[in-house]
Amino acid sequence: xxxxxxxxxxxxxxxxxxxxxxxxxxxxxxxxxxxxxxxxxxxxxxxxxxxxxxxxxxxxxxxxxxxxxxxxxxxxxxxxxxxxxxxxxxxxxxxxxxxxxxxxxxxxxxxxxxxxxxxxxx
Amino acid sequence: xxxxxxxxxxxxxxxxxxxxxxxxxxxxxxxxxxxxxxxxxxxxxxxxxxxxxxxxxxxxxxxxxxxxxxxxxxxxxxxxxxxxxxxxxxxxxxxxxxxxxxxxxxxxxxxxxxxxxxxxxxxxxxxxxxxxxxxxxxxxxxxxxxxxxxxxxxxxxxxxxxxxxxxxxxxxxxxxxxxxxxxxxxxxxxxxxxxxxxxxxxxxxxxxxxxxxxxxxxxxxxxxxxxxxxxxxxxxxxxxxxxxxxxxxxxxxxxxxxxxxxxxxxxxxxxxxxxxxxxxxxxxxxxxxxxxxxxxxxxxxxxxxxxxxxxxxxxxxxxxxxxxxxxxxxxxxx
Numbered sequence: 001x002x003x004x005x006x007x008x009x010x011x012x013x014x015x016x017x018x019x020x021x022x023x024x025x026x027x028x029x030x031x032x033x034x035x036x037x038x039x040x041x042x043x044x045x046x047x048x049x050x051x052x053x054x055x056x057x058x059x060x061x062x063x064x065x066x067x068x069x070x071x072x073x074x075x076x077x078x079x080x081x082x083x084x085x086x087x088x089x090x091x092x093x094x095x096x097x098x099x100x101x102x103x104x105x106x107x108x109x110x111x112x113x114x115x116x117x118x119x120x121x122x
Numbered sequence: 123x124x125x126x127x128x129x130x131x132x133x134x135x136x137x138x139x140x141x142x143x144x145x146x147x148x149x150x151x152x153x154x155x156x157x158x159x160x161x162x163x164x165x166x167x168x169x170x171x172x173x174x175x176x177x178x179x180x181x182x183x184x185x186x187x188x189x190x191x192x193x194x195x196x197x198x199x200x201x202x203x204x205x206x207x208x209x210x211x212x213x214x215x216x217x218x219x220x221x222x223x224x225x226x227x228x229x230x231x232x233x234x235x236x237x238x239x240x241x242x243x244x245x246x247x248x249x250x251x252x253x254x255x256x257x258x259x260x261x262x263x264x265x266x267x268x269x270x271x272x273x274x275x276x277x278x279x280x281x282x283x284x285x286x287x288x289x290x291x292x293x294x295x296x297x298x299x300x301x302x303x304x305x306x307x308x309x310x311x312x313x314x315x316x317x318x319x320x321x322x323x324x325x326x327x328x329x330x331x332x333x334x335x336x337x338x339x340x341x342x343x344x345x346x347x348x349x350x351x352x353x354x355x356x357x358x359x360x361x362x363x364x365x366x367x368x369x370x371x372x373x374x375x376x377x378x379x380x381x382x383x384x385x386x387x388x389x390x391x392x393x394x395x396x397x398x399x400x401x402x403x404x405x406x407x408x409x410x411x412x413x414x415x416x417x418x419x420x421x422x423x424x425x426x427x428x429x430x431x432x433x434x435x436x437x438x439x440x441x442x443x444x445x446x447x448x449x450x451x452x453x454x455x456x
Contacts, residue, residue: 002174002175003169003170003174006169006172007166007169009169010162010165010166010169011162013161013165014158014161014162014165017157017158017161018154018155018158021149021150021153021154021157021158022148022149022150022151022154022155023146023147023148023149024147024148024149025146025147047172047173049175050175050176050177050179051175051176056187056198056199056200057197057198057199058187058190058191058197058198058199059197059198059404067191067197068191071187071188071190071191071199072184072187072188075179075187075199077179077180077183078183078186078187078199078200078202078203079180079182079183079186079203079208080183081200082200082203082204082208085200085204085334085337085338086204086212086215086337088337088341089219089337089340089341089423089427090215090218090219090222092341092427092430093219093222093223093226093426093427093430094222096222096226096430096431096433096434097222097225097226097229099434100225100226100229100230100433100434100437101229103230103434103437104229104230104437113147114147114149115147115149
C-alpha cells in the first residue's frame with residue numbers, strides 16, 4: 001500500500017515545517033529544512049514504485065523476456081529515480097550553504113538564537 | 123570590591139551564560155502547530171489523489187525506457203535519462219551545484235589581508251578605539267584560540283607539540299585528546315576499506331550501465347577523502363586537498379560539461395545531442411556522450427562536494443569584537 005508511504009512523506013514534511021516555524025535555534029532550522037528535503041526524496045522514490053515491477057535495468061531481463069519487452073512491461077519509473085539521484089547531491093551542497101551562513105552568524109553575533117539576530121530589523 | 127563578591131558575580135554571570143545556552147528558543151508554537159495542521163490537511167488531500175502503484179507509467183518514463191537501447195545503446199534507463207533524454211535538466215542542476223559551491227567558498231573565505239592601502243589603520247585608529255576597544259580576552263577565548271592555532275597547524279608558543287597519533291601519546295596524559303589522527307585500529311580499518319570504496323566509486327562511472335554514473339560516484343569519492351581526513355588527520359591530505367588544485371579541477375569539470383553539451387549543438391544541431399559514435403552495449407564507452415557527461419559530472423560533483431565540506435571544516439573563527447548580539451560572559455557591554 002503505497003499510500004502509507006505518501007502519508008509518511010507528508011508527515012515528515014510537516015515535522016520539518018513545524019521545526020522551521022517554531023524553533024529559533026539556527027542549527028535546528030537547518031535540520032528542519034533537511035528533513036523537508038528528505039521527505040521529497042522519499043516522495044519521489046515512492047511515486048516511482050509500481051506493484052510487482054522490476055528495477056528499470058535492461059541489462060539482464062528476467063527469464064523469458066527480452067530487453068525490448070521489459071521496456072514496454074512493468075518497471076519502476078526511472079525519471080523519478082533520476083530526480084532523486086541529482087536532488088540528493090544538490091541538497092548536500094545547499095545544506096552546506098545554510099551551515100556556512102549559520103557559522104558566520106554564530107561567529108558574528110555569538111548566538112544561534114534567530115530572535116537575537118536582528119540587525120536587519122531596522 | 124572584595125574577592126568573595128567578585129567570585130559571586132562571576133558565578134552569577136556563568137549561571138546566566140549557561141541558562142542562555144541551554145534555553146531552547148521557541149517561537150509561537152501554537153501558531154506553528156495551526157499552520158502545520160493546515161499544510162498537513164492540504165498535503166493529505168493531495169496525497170490521496172496521487173497516482174498509486176497500479177497507475178500506468180508516465181509517457182516520459184515510457185519514452186526513456188523505449189529509446190534507451192536503440193538510440194543510446196544504454197541498458198540503464200536512469201543513466202540514459204540523467205545524461206541523455208533530460209541532459210539539459212542535469213546541465214542546469216550542475217550549475218546550481220556550482221553556484222552553491224561558489225557561495226560556500228565566498229562565505230567561508232578568511233578575512234582578506236590588507237595590502238596596498240597606506241595609512242588605513244592609522245586613519246581609523248580613533249574610531250577603532252571608540253567603537254571596538256581592545257578589551258583583552260578571557261580564559262574561554264584563550265583556550266579556544268590555542269585550540270584553533272593547533273587546528274591550523276601553527277606552533278604554540280611554549281606549548282608542547284601535539285602527538286601525531288593517539289598511539290604516540292604517553293599513557294596517563296590528561297584529556298583532551300590532541301592527536302589529529304585516529305588509533306592504529308581505525309587507521310588499519312581505513313587502509314582495508316579505502317581501495318574497495320574508491321574502486322566502487324569509479325566503477326559506478328566507468329561502467330555506464332551500472333546505476334548512477336557521476337553523481338553517486340562523486341559522492342563516493344568525497345567519502346574516500348573524508349575517511350582519510352578523519353583517520354589520518356589533515357596533514358596527510360593537505361597536498362591533495364588544497365584550493366589551488368581542486369578549484370581549477372572543479373572549473374575544468376564544469377568546462378568539460380559545457381563543451382560536451384555544446385558540441386552537440388555544433389555537430390548535430392541540437393544542444394546536448396549525442397555527437398560521439400555509439401560503442402556496443404555493456405562496454406565502458408556505451409552511451410556515447412552520456413558517458414562523457416557522466417565522467418565530467420564525477421569531476422564536478424566530487425571536487426565540488428569536497429570544496430564545500432573542507433571549506434566548512436576550515437572556517438576559522440572571526441575574533442572581531444563587534445558584539446551587537448549577546449555579549450559573552452565577562453566582556454563589558456558597550
